[in-house]
Amino acid sequence: MKQPPQVSISRLALYLRFLEDYLLEHGPNSTIKSTQLARFLNINPHQIRKDLSYFGKFGERGIGYRVEELKNKISQILGLDRNWRLCLCGMGNLGSALFAYRGFKQMRLSILAVFDSDHKKIGKVMKGVRIYSVESIPEVVRKLKIDIAVITAPSAAAQSIADKLARSGIKAILNFAPVKLNVPQRLKLRNVDLSTEFNYLTYFLSAQVQQ
Amino acid sequence: MKQPPQVSISRLALYLRFLEDYLLEHGPNSTIKSTQLARFLNINPHQIRKDLSYFGKFGERGIGYRVEELKNKISQILGLDRNWRLCLCGMGNLGSALFAYRGFKQMRLSILAVFDSDHKKIGKVMKGVRIYSVESIPEVVRKLKIDIAVITAPSAAAQSIADKLARSGIKAILNFAPVKLNVPQRLKLRNVDLSTEFNYLTYFLSAQVQQ
Numbered sequence A, B: 001m002k003q004p005p006q007v008s009i010s011r012l013a014l015y016l017r018f019l020e021d022y023l024l025e026h027g028p029n030s031t032i033k034s035t036q037l038a039r040f041l042n043i044n045p046h047q048i049r050k051d052l053s054y055f056g057k058f059g060e061r062g063i064g065y066r067v068e069e070l071k072n073k074i075s076q077i078l079g080l081d082r083n084w085r086l087c088l089c090g091m092g093n094l095g096s097a098l099f100a101y102r103g104f105k106q107m108r109l110s111i112l113a114v115f116d117s118d119h120k121k122i123g124k125v126m127k128g129v130r131i132y133s134v135e136s137i138p139e140v141v142r143k144l145k146i147d148i149a150v151i152t153a154p155s156a157a158a159q160s161i162a163d164k165l166a167r168s169g170i171k172a173i174l175n176f177a178p179v180k181l182n183v184p185q186r187l188k189l190r191n192v193d194l195s196t197e198f199n200y201l202t203y204f205l206s207a208q209v210q211q
Helices: A006-024 A034-041 A045-051 A065-077 A093-100 A136-144 A153-168 A194-210 B006-026 B036-040 B047-054 B069-075 B093-100 B134-143 B155-168 B196-208
Strands: A084-089 A109-116 A129-133 A148-151 A173-177 A189-191 B084-089 B111-114 B129-133 B148-151 B170-173 B188-191
Touching: A006 A045, A006 B155, A006 B196, A034 A045, A034 B047, A034 B134, A065 B155, A065 B196, A084 A093, A084 A136, A084 B196, A093 A109, A109 A136, A129 A136, A136 A153, A148 A153, A148 B196, A153 A173, A153 B134, A189 B196, A194 B069, A194 B084, A194 B148, A194 B170, A194 B188, B006 B036, B006 B047, B006 B069, B036 B047, B036 B069, B036 B134, B069 B084, B084 B093, B084 B134, B093 B111, B129 B134, B134 B155, B148 B155, B155 B170
Parallel strands: A084 A109, A084 A148, A109 A129, A148 A173, A173 A189, B084 B111, B084 B148, B111 B129, B148 B170, B170 B188
Antiparallel strands: none
16 A cells, blocks of 8 residues: 555544544435535545545445445545553643543543652542653553553653653653654654644734834 | 735744743844754754745844844744734633633733623633634624634634634634635635644545554
């Protein structure tokens, strides 16, 4: 299989969410043409066909896609047909916000452990989830078979946490700290930097003001 | 001025955060060479020089960059030398999480209004910020001179909110809803999709399992 580009995988998630809604509205036997899907999603139909082509053959000439089948297939491709085990590293503002975020449940993501370096927080249990010392990351991540670590620690602590996570053998990290982390190649790293997103907008607004 | 690519602007934000820390540690008269900066940030020094070249001439041969000067200049380029007025559209889980997020203050972003469609929430005041009906977006955004709107509403409501924001004359939107929004060209739109980030990781983990 040709390696699909990152942006195709992102769009699969978009298709999936649309198909779920469409299915609820139009019933289990509904079909949809790529041109219809394209119009709804404001994406070129050729692009949709190309994105899906990385993962197999979908749709039938004259009929289009069987919505339920396509939804299930995409769900499987994205690994959403099973549960994933998460840990949160850093229980500050952002960590607490994500801990409370109920969107994870819909994505079948369960937070099973939280790590922090603050001795006042370590040992506490929130909604059944224990806060451990960051020192115990390698041991706890292995023991609880964590799949994905979410780094919500301050920038200064992020690399040291990433090192501990690497030692734990974890395979995937979502990093919210605005730093470029060094991790072993086998580890999949994604970065979400809220401040950079805002900085991009303020740059744009500021450039407009100066014009 | 040649239009800098998006990724250069993102990296400016990264440089800024590093320079702020460096300044605290090394004092107001410190200088740094692009090779040093590159090593610390794990970025090619040529890349750093190129990123900065879009915005003027920085650094002196043999000396490097004057840290405080460079920090102030980047801060100004990114529009971080002034306050920005935000509104949150959607006070569900994610909206509440962002409302509580103290990182905004450090970025000089102030939330001045919240919008929701739930009549039980409308009219409430939290930490001095009023929750308005989404219907009043055009009027309130204009009156309060909001610079940036943050869409934290569910996908199904996001486009209708974006339309109201467009009518308000706002210039920038940060969208957390996992949908592709249609907005006028003059409006700067950035998307942050947490579920897509996770989906990308679960796709990767799932593909590994299947191998």
